Amino acid sequence: MSHSKTVAVIGTGVIGNGWIGRFLAQGLDVIAFDPAEGAEKHTRKVIKQIWPSLEGLGMAEDASQDRLTFVSTLKEAVQSSDFIQENVPEREDIKKTVLTSIDQYAKPEAIIGSSTSGITATTLQQDLQHPGRVIVAHPFNPVYILPLVELVGGEATDGTTMEKAKKFYQSIEMKPLVINKEIEGHVADRLMEALWREALHLVNDGIVTTEEVDAAIIYGAGLRWAQMGPFLTFHLAGGEQGMRHMLEQFGPALKKPWTKLEAPELTDELKEKVIEGCEIHAGDVPISELEDKRNEFLVRLLDLVEDYWPNSKIS
Amino acid sequence: MSHSKTVAVIGTGVIGNGWIGRFLAQGLDVIAFDPAEGAEKHTRKVIKQIWPSLEGLGMAEDASQDRLTFVSTLKEAVQSSDFIQENVPEREDIKKTVLTSIDQYAKPEAIIGSSTSGITATTLQQDLQHPGRVIVAHPFNPVYILPLVELVGGEATDGTTMEKAKKFYQSIEMKPLVINKEIEGHVADRLMEALWREALHLVNDGIVTTEEVDAAIIYGAGLRWAQMGPFLTFHLAGGEQGMRHMLEQFGPALKKPWTKLEAPELTDELKEKVIEGCEIHAGDVPISELEDKRNEFLVRLLDLVEDYWPNSKIS
Structure with missing residues (x-):
């Protein structure tokens, strides 16, 4: 999957916004949807705040906050997207309802990654028309800095989906860990x-x-x-x-x-x-200030540690 | 306790040698004892190998490998030392026998820190003549780089011992964590x-x-x-x-x-x-090469992280 493709982000809480930051910094076009009032305003504020950290990490040349579009329906967000990252609240009923809509409107070849920390892909893909393109893609906070993403397929996930997903996450500077057995809480x-x-x-x-x-x-x-x-x-x-x-x-x-x-x-x-x-x-330090300090540290640490990580098949 | 004092290291395995490296780098005089054949030769080889890491961390001006002396009896090692670090094998009978000898020959005001990971200070100080100066001082590998040391007193440990020990470990660039309740395995x-x-x-x-x-x-x-x-x-x-x-x-x-x-x-x-x-x-990489790489990384990481650690009462 090349960088010219479009990514949809469904649900813009802490995790969804973290994904948006990472995708934008990698020069992707992002279409976001979240029904909450003021969601767009909040997301744009967060992205502006973390942009210096993203610059510190190293950005794609064509990265821009202007490449983020908010839309007012889930259908608009997913219908022309090649990759869809779902980040709605961690409740099985909510996730399944949203995934059913995504499945209905997305292109059949689009891949759907769920950020769930606790629900299996097998559960999430039940009752979908195209269950083979659904995986768990579980990131770690702050998503725009930490490289780990756990990828877990369900019983109905296609092998090609996993291969494509792995390449996609690698292309946005992540370290995908493919887990071959479904287990509560992943690894x-x-x-x-x-x-x-x-x-x-x-x-x-x-x-x-x-x-x-x-x-x-x-x-x-x-x-x-x-x-x-x-x-x-x-x-x-x-x-x-x-x-x-x-x-x-x-x-x-x-x-x-x-x-x-x-x-x-x-x-x-x-x-x-x-x-x-x-x-x-x-x-007395506000949490936002602690976050800025943490981000500055993590950006410098990542710069340092990359020379020292062991050569690994997880790359 | 000032840097002009002398430290005894009893037992020169991985942990004992780690302590020797740290003490020497901080400009202390070190007297070592270990009854194993070839112990001195092995220790001097290890210290020479890790010296570049110690230089990377920053050394006392008067630090020198020549300030290490090996002696042939425990008595000689401890009798004129102000601080004694015990690192014999992790078996209660061995530790208690060695501590009884240390207690017999050490100056009454000398402090005795045991590197034990699993035996309590209360157990170790039983039957000693001067139990009040004994504490657990448990370090982490590599001892010459990682700053954490857990300090745990026993039922008979004097309050002044703990205060002096804390200051001593702080003076050699460590972060002593004083644990006020004895618990198996410490924290x-x-x-x-x-x-x-x-x-x-x-x-x-x-x-x-x-x-x-x-x-x-x-x-x-x-x-x-x-x-x-x-x-x-x-x-x-x-x-x-x-x-x-x-x-x-x-x-x-x-x-x-x-x-x-x-x-x-x-x-x-x-x-x-x-x-x-x-x-x-x-x-195919030998463990010694992995160790060198780890040390180089840790030295650079410590240099980075010190600006970012939270202000903390553990300092």
Whole structure:
């Protein structure tokens, strides 16, 4: 799929707007639709705000905020688009209704990617006329900076759809991870949720504050994980024997009592502890300012890390 | 504790040598002891190899590899040292025997930090003559680059010991995280193990390879976690409402079946899958070369990230 094609973005919340930013920066034409009042105004404001980050990442020569068009019906958005990214609220009934409309009006050869974090492609494509062109294409916030996108086909997805989708996301500077089995929460969110559950336990049990959990990640594993994941990190920590040595040494720890923890009950008390912890940590700095700082950091980090990422078939 | 003081390093495996590299780079005098044959030769080779990384990080003016002395008895190592870092094998009987000797020969005002990842300070300080100066000081690999060190006192640890230790580790460019309750595995390893357990499930169930797990971290959350931990990341993802909104939206996911997973059985089949996955991923590149690349990356990343870490009381 070449850059001269048109992409439709259905639903312009945080994720939809993130996609719009990425698509525009890559020099694509974007047609957006969202029935919410003031949606266009809000999106244009967001895109203007993140444009410096997008410039920092490196833009296509012909990239322009003017290549974004808002339309007033879903039909207008999808009927002439080659690629459709769906980002409506994470509820099965809403997603299925919207996808039925997209399926009705889109060109048969158009590909439909859903940003869902928790619903399978098999569920989403049920009852559609052309289910073979539907996949899950799950991105990560901020979508206009982070390169990961999880691609998962459903039972009815065509092999060619997945191939085309993979090439498309690669062409817009992403790292598509094709997952061949459908699983609740896909892969990356399951990994993050596992860490998050343990973090909630540590806060709930009064061991550390939310800020201290963050520090325990940032100043240690977090620095490594921007370049190497948990497996290769352990492989390096095992000396000449690599992972073989690590599994001998740390395997037994998997039998310890704390490896059997269920998620803690999200009581009002725990909620307040977590919310207050974050608010204290953020201090008087508005979230938008923290976002700008995060974006500036991520743009510089991406510039640095690209020379150091391992050669990988996920590329 | 000023830089003119002398540090003893007991046990010169991967962790002990990492400490030696950090101490030397900070301009300290280091006295090392390890009864293993060839220990001194091996350590000097390692320090020479990592010296360029240490220079990249920025060294004290008077830093020198010549300020490392190996001695042939534990007594000689500890008797005139102001700070003693213990890094013998992770077995309670071995650690307690060695600590009893350290306690016997060290100056009463010397502080003893144990690098243990899994034994509590309360256990380690039992039966010592001066238990009040013993703490857990658990670092992260590579110790000479990553700034995190977890400090945990035991029931008998003096408050002044913890204060002095915190200042000492800060003075050698570390981020000490003081944990006020003793807990198995401390904090950072529990968070990492939680993610690791889920990763093993995903590989065991044939969902993804080890390399794909790594990609799912590197290209998404890993990039963020070098600057912001999981809590502040979610706080930013929640819009103006911050963490309050996130807990409303994602709280229910904590009830899903996959949040109740126990660690998978580490069968021979799973072991081979994990080992082979890492070996394929690493390709023909020797581990030492991967380490050099990792170090070069981490040095540049640390240089970048220091401007962006949130102001934090963990500093």
